[in-house]
Amino acid sequence: MVVPLLPDFPGILNTSPENTSWLVTITLLTSAIATPIISRLADMYGKRRMMVIAMITMVIGSVIAAAGGSLLTLLVGRAFQGLAASLIPVGISIMRDELPREKVASAVALMSATLGIGSALGLPLAGLIYQSFGWQAIFWVSAVVGVLLIIAVIMVVPESSLRTKGKFDAVGALLLTAALTSLLLAISKGGHWGWSSEPVILLFLGTAVLLAFWFPYELKVGQPMVDLRTSARKPVLLTNIASILVGFSMYANMLSTTQQLQLPNVGGYGFGLSIVIAGLCMVPSGLAMVALAPISALITKRYGAKITLIVGGLVLAVSYVARVFLTGEVWMVVLGATFVSMGTAIAYAAMPTLIMRSVPITETASANGLNSLLRAVGTSTMSAVVGVVLTSAVVHVGPLALPTEDAFKTVFWYAAIAALLSIAVAVFIPRVQTAPGMTPGTVSGIYAPDPRAVSSKPVTERAAKPATENEILVNGTVTGPHLRPIKQAVVNALHTNGEPADWSRADNEGRYSLILPDSGRYLLVSSADGWTPSSQVLEFADPTSWHDIHLAHRLMLSGRVSDGAVPLAGAMVTLTKTTGEFVMSTFSNDEGLYEVPLPPVGRYILTGLDPQVQTSTSLSVLLTARSATIDLCLPAAGKPPAVLSGNASVRP
Known part of the structure; x- marks a missing residue:
């Protein structure tokens, strides 16, 4: 709602255009900063609570901006308003917690679409309010709407009982x-x-x-602010990269369309529309995003979120290419902008689903917060690109320097290329594998069981209840010998029919948390670097359960050092990387046996040395994530080095 007023604010506030541009920049900064922080706090202290706090800051900022009347107070108010951007990932996480599984995909698509309708309606509405009641009225309206929404959320939205315990980073x-x-x-x-x-x-x-x-x-x-290990998983990483590219692509539409429509008719490409009329021309784009929400949800349910993202990127790319050539009439510009919005709606609807299917349920808000942040990085980058392109190719009309038609076309080509790159990235996002008797599900990319194959209870009976009503919260610790915690262990929970339920990564104290969709039997598979995995079939019935996991056996590299047939006691055994870095060393016992913890997977140089006669041998070995036995046979003293060799027997 502030964007249409930017040309008038220098005169209103008696300052320069560069100073008033901070009214957008400060909101961008605070929204980008607040989104991952508030999302993480939502996982820890309550999603509805943080949603209400975010809206309170929006109301406070609106009041400060409306009542102050100076550039400083406007900047402070806009900074507070930016904190409300965290509503989107927190709201999506709430819907995962509260809605039936079959409704989550369409709900996420609809909430993503509200970004478009809000932007589309904000432009003409701001112009009407400004012309009728003055610029302060825009902020008063925002404050009143914020208060009404706070009341509605408190009355309607339940607080999720799911929490991520620990200390805020x-x-x-x-x-x-x-x-x-x-x-x-x-x-x-x-x-x-x-x-x-x-x-x-x-x-x-x-x-x-x-x-x-x-x-x-x-x-x-x-307990990090951002779980980089989870973010580095291929589905999450590729989705976030695609998000940057889609954010970059879609923002060209918002930045360029109203400028195209408002430019004076010079050289046959401007239309000279007023702020209000140009804003009204964006309404079809917002309505199209809402209309596409159920269609994008349908694509996700039938073909998966990955295909939805690819389709959205394809629509974006084709629409921008069309916009390069459809510039002669207002209806062409509006039609092109509408199709771009349709592609944006489809692509944006897929991203939260792709993220939520690949992260623990207890981290859905923070993971979506990071995804929203990266989209903001994409939109900010496009904003800078548009600024550079539209100011580098200009035509002078009196005192004005107006962007040329070719400048707009260049922006559209950049956006089309970014959309195509997002498709290229999305192609490599792993698809969820279907277990026997399973059909594609609708929540977080998880597959729901086919009731004819795996359940005597009808799906509609389970789906009629909110997701959290029957959910089981499982906490525990992962420990090794002497009950020492094993940090960063991974615990996977699966239904006994193969359907994934949830997974968790233990913190540095070995603590983990799982959210199971219902009571019953589950297969818990636990693993950690350097440890033999374990699995158990357990039955959970209580709403809150505690189960400790014990990993008893470390993965080891072991073997025997000998001189021919004679074991060598006190022989030194060293392990180095092929690139030269030292890894570890040990000495063999009286029977010539050695044993060391298995290092990470890779190729190493294993060396044995007899300190008495100073003979040695080295082997190039490839170690996998399994315990291995490698015997070293040192040469007898006095033999020429040229014929010396080592013998290795690798026994898993």
């Missing part, structure tokens, strides 16, 4: 905040300050330094 949040601020400032202000200017270069360097500290810290802390 304040250090990780501060480092991420600083890195995002530096990155987004550089991207959003690079066009004004100059991409080669010292401030922009320093901001990019600062981002790199901060992320260099943040990544290893997040990998070390027990």
Whole structure:
């Protein structure tokens, strides 16, 4: 609602256009920062609670902006309003918790579409309110709507009982905040300050330094702000990369269409429409996003979220190519923008589903928050690209420098290329495998059992209840010998028919949490780097259960060192990487036996040394994630080195 007023704010506030551009930049910054933080807090302290807090900040910001009347108070108010952007991932997570499984896909698609209808209606509505009641009325309307929504959420939306226990990662949040601020400032202000200017270069360097500290810290802390290990899983990583590209692509439509329509008719490509009329031309785009919500949900249910994302990217690419050539009439521009919005609606509807199917249920809000953040990075980057392109190719009309038609076409080509790249990335997202007797399900990409094959209870009976009504919360710890916790262990819960239920990664104290959809028997499969996996079939009935998991056996590299047929006691055995790094060393016992914990999978050099006669041998070995026995036979003293060799017998 603020965007249409930007040309008038310099006169209203008696300041420069560059200063008023901060009214958009500050909201972008706070929304990007708040989204992952509030999403993580929602998983830990309650989703409805954080949703209400986010809307309270929007109301506070609206009141400050409306009552202040100065650039400073407007900036403060807009900063508070930006915190409300976290509503989207938190709201999607609430729907996963509360809705029947069969409704989640369509609900997620509809909520994603509300972004489009909100933007489309905000542009003309802002113009009407501004012309009729003044600019302050825009913020008062926002405050009133916020209050009404807070009341509605408190009355209607139940608070989820699911919590991720632990301590909030304040250090990780501060480092991420600083890195995002530096990155987004550089991207959003690079066009004004100059991409080669010292401030922009320093901001990019600062981002790199901060992320260099943040990544290893997040990998070390027990309960990180962002679970990088989960984010690095192929489905999550590729979905997030596709999200950046789709965000980059779709934002060209929002930034360029109203400018095209409002440009004066110079050279045969401008239309000279008013702010209100140009805003009204965007309404079909918003309505199309809402209309496409059930269709995108249908594609997801029938073919999977991966296909939905590919279809959305394809519609985006084709629509932008069409926009390059359809520029002669207003209806052509509106039609092209509408089809772009349709592609955006389809693609955006698929992303939360792809994310939720690949992360633990207790991390759905924070995972969707990271996905929303990366989309914001994409949109910010496109904003910078549009600014550069539209100001580099201009035609001068009196004192005005207006972008040329070719500048808009260049933006559309960039957007089409980004959409095609998102398709290329989406192709490699793994598809969920169907177990026997299973049909594609509708929640988080998980497959629901076919009632004829695996259940005596009809699906409609289970689906008629909210997801959390029968869910079982399972907590526990994963330990090794002497009850020492095993950090970063992974616990998978599966139905006995092969359907995945949930999974969890233990923290540094070995604690894990699972959310099981109903009481019954489950197969728990537990694993950790360097340990022999374990599996158990257990029955869970209580709403809250505790089950400790014990991994008894470490994966070991062992063997015998001998001189021919004679075992060598006290022989030194070393393991180094083929690239030269030292890994570990040990000595054989009186029987010539050695044993060391199995290192990570890879190729190594295993060396044996007899310290008495100084003979040695080395082997190149490939170690897998299984215990291995490798015997070393050292040469007898006095034999020429040229014929020396080692013998290895690898026994799993």
